Amino acid sequence: HGHAHAQPQGPAGVPGVKSIIAVASGKGGVGKSTTAINLALALRDLGLKVGVLDADIYGPSLPKLLAIREKPETIGGKRLKPISRYGLNVMSIGFLIDEETPMIWRGPMVMSALTQMLREVEWGDLDVMVVDMPPGTGDAQLTMAQQVPLAGSIIVSTPQDLALIDARRGVAMFKRVNVPILGVIENMSYFLCPECGTRSDIFGHGGARHEAERLNVPFLGEVPLDMTIRETSDAGLPVVATQPDGPHAKVYRAIAERV
Ligand code: ADP
Secondary structure (H helix, E strand, C coil): CCCCCCCCCCCCCCCCEEEEEEEECCCCCCCHHHHHHHHHHHHHHCCCCEEEEECCCCCCCHHHHCCCCCCCCEECCCEECCEEECCEEEEEHHHCCCCCCCCCCCHHHHHHHHHHHHHCECCCCEEEEEEECCCCCCHHHHHHHHHCCCCEEEEEECCCHHHHHHHHHHHHHHHHCCCCEEEEEEECCCEECCCCCCEECECECCHHHHHHHHHCCCEEEEECCCHHHHHHHHCCCCHHHHCCCCHHHHHHHHHHHHC
16 A cells, blocks of 8 residues: 555556556466465455456466355446455456366457456456466566556565576566566465474575565565465465464565555
8 A cells, every 4th residue: 555656658547446556476386376365355454445356367366266156247238346255356257267168368368358357347446456467477467567557566486596586577577667566575485383383494585585685676574384374275265364363364464564
């Protein structure tokens, strides 16, 4: 919050939506979608009205992350109503197609699907729309960054070198399209043994913080590698919504306060 600046040029905004924030990662599997949904819930906990747009057309995550099987209703035959979960307005291409249907669309169709999800959905009045971006920094991601009127971006990375190199590309991509970097989140940062409380830095630790300092972008915080986060995420019961008083929700809320 506090970053609701309109872009001077670029794509038109979404009516009623004050601020659009992209959550991105240089590569897949670093926990970008898990982080995006829990961050959205943490922003909700700060009293903001929040929506989530799943912009990963080829590999949508929201149906699984929120265990959504229903189809969105239409208003007047054309405009779609977002699905409401845990106080969030959410939309994903995955709500409109079967899970088994492979997405073999070409670039232009991907763009039109994204445009539709932005412009033909009754998002309502939102303080923040969190966009779960597709992983990577190729042409498709660049186009998305240009199509969506972004107030800022957040890069999710693990501490590993490889993930960091990819995150660096992510930072460079957003800089190229003049989208401010709100900061970097280190996911799977460390492991706390639930038995003995010993901390292990499985993928190394502090790499993302160090890299953020080097790139002169804010470091937003560390999320541990944790069984509860994985289980709740994979069961469609995100931890911030289902265990609001637990330690994980606190971690995500502390990050949300820095955004
Ligand atoms: P991405 O969007 O980057 O592909 P996902 O959010 O789908 O990544 O996460 C990949 C896998 O890692 C999922 O099974 C998810 O539950 C798990 N995961 C994500 N973050 C954590 C974490 N902090 N601790 C444990 N498991 C995690």
